[in-house]
Amino acid sequence: MNNHDILLLYQYSGPLATLYYLDEIIYQTRSKYQRVIIAKLRYFGKALILDDLIQSTEFDEYIYHEALVHPAMTLHPSPRRVLILGGGEGATLREVLKHNTVEKAVMVDIDEVVVEVSREYLPEWHQGAFDDKRAEVVIMDGFEYVKQAANSGAKFDVIIMDLTDPYGSEIAAHLYNTNAFKLLKSVLDKNGVLVTQAGCSSLFPEEFMKVYRAASHVFRHVYEYVAWVPSFAYMNSFIIASDKLDALSISEETIDKRLSERGVETKYFNGKRYLAMYWLSLYNKFI
Amino acid sequence: MNNHDILLLYQYSGPLATLYYLDEIIYQTRSKYQRVIIAKLRYFGKALILDDLIQSTEFDEYIYHEALVHPAMTLHPSPRRVLILGGGEGATLREVLKHNTVEKAVMVDIDEVVVEVSREYLPEWHQGAFDDKRAEVVIMDGFEYVKQAANSGAKFDVIIMDLTDPYGSEIAAHLYNTNAFKLLKSVLDKNGVLVTQAGCSSLFPEEFMKVYRAASHVFRHVYEYVAWVPSFAYMNSFIIASDKLDALSISEETIDKRLSERGVETKYFNGKRYLAMYWLSLYNKFI
């Protein structure tokens, strides 16, 4: 007669809203910063949910994390020092460390609880990455870390921003403006590449364009690329930026060669998809 | 820009569906029988949720439990032995024990986990009732208990069925049919009164009428009475049945006198409301 579910509602105020079925709550707590839930979603499996927002799911985290990490990593000819802002699940770190060129990967997440919970409940995500000798996990505000790094003269080859959506909050506005990109650039090697997840340009074009323009003010080569992440219910946008390296000047074959030389095995990413992710963007001017 | 919530959806297949805002999950586990959640609902406060169905909330459990217990208890001139089927939260037991005529109140719930979780997380509900010397908590299937009690010749003055909704499942169909009422009658004193919660007669008239008719086949005086429980989003129906005592032959004054004599203090129930709950039923023939 009746039915009943626990639903996770996403983006009620956006162009459309999405409902997920929360079949099990495996663990939940409240950190200093947010409500942290490890849940089992119908179909998508285990998921990390922060402040009622799905961060990634067992079903397709590999698409999101490979798409976030490998375009920047393979665009760079030899990434040795990598900085990750956010990425508490450890899967971004996992993908970075697959590149045997990497000597040091610093992951800075503000919320220790997320890191600890991920370490315990999401082994499929981090797969031991936290314990890799090349990894350093720092618990502090990412931009605070960058300020200190800038003072100490540190430089990174690749910077990966795996933070909250660049929409809808004062905090977000602060993370993705021109000043933020200038600060990040100050710790990026002159041949370096920066990449950030950037929400969904089709559904939130104005918000996306703000970030795109801010990056364009600070970097010479700026592109969007996209990846369909089923559990996000949208085509996820990424913005990649560099002063030296033009993301579209590299061939499918070079990408595949770099993956192979560095011993990187992937489930989603390869040279063809590298190109396809740029080509399907609705924003890049070259198309 | 966006918003997001965890929602509890109720009765998607019914005439209308209701969405609750699940602001906090205080505790959750899975028993042998069901998913057990103690949550904080927006507005309604702490709540017990079994298999994604709200059982009662901090905001208005007093209405539900007083409306379930006191009509039958005050209709009976001197209830000494009371049987509660279900009622794991302990609040039905709490209301029963308010009547100082009660010598023995047996509460039979199939799920030990619900009782233990309620004991720990819902002190506002049971208020120590589990520890009252007159209370006996039995963990077993309610109907199994009744069969054994029938064999031993036990009799109760009042039987209170605080079980799952009488709709939508094979189990429910089994609990509320003629045979079930006959079995219950076999352990009811000849002056006894039986009461059961019965879902919502306005929204599920066919299902309600099945229970009503089954009770009418077994008992002489059968009535519906109703109570609006805000967090249920409907007028809750109850069915009260007795062979000897006619629920409508008693006055407002007698109800109030019995409450007073027995030392019963209530927040919702009184003589006027006793009558009003019958008078607002859409099913009783006398109106």
Add this chain to the structure above:
Amino acid sequence: MNNHDILLLYQYSGPLATLYYLDEIIYQTRSKYQRVIIAKLRYFGKALILDDLIQSTEFDEYIYHEALVHPAMTLHPSPRRVLILGGGEGATLREVLKHNTVEKAVMVDIDEVVVEVSREYLPEWHQGAFDDKRAEVVIMDGFEYVKQAANSGAKFDVIIMDLTDPYGSEIAAHLYNTNAFKLLKSVLDKNGVLVTQAGCSSLFPEEFMKVYRAASHVFRHVYEYVAWVPSFAYMNSFIIASDKLDALSISEETIDKRLSERGVETKYFNGKRYLAMYWLSLYNKFI
């Protein structure tokens, strides 16, 4: 595999939200004031929906309209002149005209489109009331009408406010404050009775109490009474106010006698329910 529905969502920002199934859109238009839809809801049948808010449904409009009209009409010993503010469906007018004491019933609705659409699509509601010789339908702002009536010295025995919910908008705040009640009192006979629908006191206590207090500042005898309207998914509150007539000083028998003498036939309302509707209010102090 999939399913899909058109849903009407109500009170997403309230303590709970309700979803209705919109099975057919029979007619829709946009008036100067609002979006007007005649739809077929699953279970509840035909419904008038203004700005996405259900006004009343075929299934239970009789409960709402009888509960709105007859308490005030039967409390008054001889209502001859009645003023209805709002009530575009014509069902409030229909109930008023059932009292053969009525000589004149003026219904003032701001939206001609609602009245015309109701006349055509909701014959079960108005049942020809618009064409009764005692009825006068005025298309204008209700309070503007009252100001003019006050200037002309008109007086009414009963005033019925069948307007939008007293919550959530500037307009509503304006309709239900002390000044509004003072203005209405200026056209109410000194033995007169005023009644207004008042949302739901259990779910919106602060908003309800604002209206209750405003009425209490202006009238001597002010009470809440309530009626469960299934399609509203809540217990609807009404506020009845009078300087002379105390709504609780009248007996069940007098109510029934007045209904009978005046030739009023009802499906829901009677003397017992008159009392029960007051007795189940959670706000009236006498309980």
Add this chain to the structure above:
Amino acid sequence: MNNHDILLLYQYSGPLATLYYLDEIIYQTRSKYQRVIIAKLRYFGKALILDDLIQSTEFDEYIYHEALVHPAMTLHPSPRRVLILGGGEGATLREVLKHNTVEKAVMVDIDEVVVEVSREYLPEWHQGAFDDKRAEVVIMDGFEYVKQAANSGAKFDVIIMDLTDPYGSEIAAHLYNTNAFKLLKSVLDKNGVLVTQAGCSSLFPEEFMKVYRAASHVFRHVYEYVAWVPSFAYMNSFIIASDKLDALSISEETIDKRLSERGVETKYFNGKRYLAMYWLSLYNKFI
């Protein structure tokens, strides 16, 4: 205080459900086959909705229709005779007719009402395509038409299936099985290409694979390609099949050259995207 919306709910029984905001109902009727609504959705603009399923929206119908039509049309070196099954909006026909190689385009839709409503309310979709001399619109069951065409020995260079989702119904199962593809093949030129929309392979892999396998039993070269259609809230899958032409053996440059030679102007489709749509498929074995 409150808010309220009319929502269109999609795929409540799937892995996730989507809610759209139905801001205006422009026109609605019921045909012999289905409930037909022209509505204005928030953000996505005007939309055709059949049996509560969004068919296409003003915002992004160009993506869907270009992605459906041009891969098959450009894969074929010289498509002269084209058969469209379904496609009542007229936009598939519009895209087909852009190719100046086309001499005859037959569109067969079972529901005359959809075609007539689209002609009147969706001029942005068909853009006069129905009146093109090369177009023939036939109102009948598509497979019935194919049977008759087979008997008459007709052959088409390209067949485009723009029908309901290949999921969830007996009808759908019937349209996409091996027998259906064999029948279609009987009216396809030996150098011909068939394409069908195919739901979403990521969210409904089993259902998708049924169609994919059925096509693979009948055709030699069968591939999935994908396009993100924002208003569908998923990556839409297409299946392209041919005995002679291998969709992956054609270059970006050839695609662009054919578009240019045939005078085809597009907003979404080009040679790069032709490839990208295959490369992002999660099912094609070559990746």
